[in-house]
Amino acid sequence: MPPALSDEEAGRQILGIFVRYRVQAGGTLRRTHFFDVRDGDFQRGLNNAIANKWMTVHHRDRYRYILTDEGYAAGRHSEEAVKDSIKEMSASEA
Numbered sequence: 001m002p003p004a005l006s007d008e009e010a011g012r013q014i015l016g017i018f019v020r021y022r023v024q025a026g027g028t029l030r031r032t033h034f035f036d037v038r039d040g041d042f043q044r045g046l047n048n049a050i051a052n053k054w055m056t057v058h059h060r061d062r063y064r065y066i067l068t069d070e071g072y073a074a075g076r077h078s079e080e081a082v083k084d085s086i087k088e089m090s091a092s093e094a
Helices: 007-020 039-051 069-093
Strands: 028-030 055-057 064-067
Touching (some): 007 039, 007 055, 039 055, 064 069
Antiparallel strands (some): 028 064
16 A cells, blocks of 8 residues: 655645646646545645645536646646756766
8 A cells, every 4th residue: 555645745746637737827627637646635635735725626616626826836846846857867877
């Protein structure tokens, strides 16, 4: 059984789904897009992402999630950090 994620890690996993689908600020995803996230981690990650103001729940459809400007910025920052670390790893191997 994989180790349980912290609330912050679960929130970043939720944010990572938005990054994977390249959702712009104000864009939406439905619950079905998040099946890669374990059920036990999903609600904690959702709560953390909402607390960090990375996303909101649609006011009429609780299974539709909206990426905020803060979430878009955080997702772009984490995506760039991953790209930078990959560049550093490949440079050190050469």
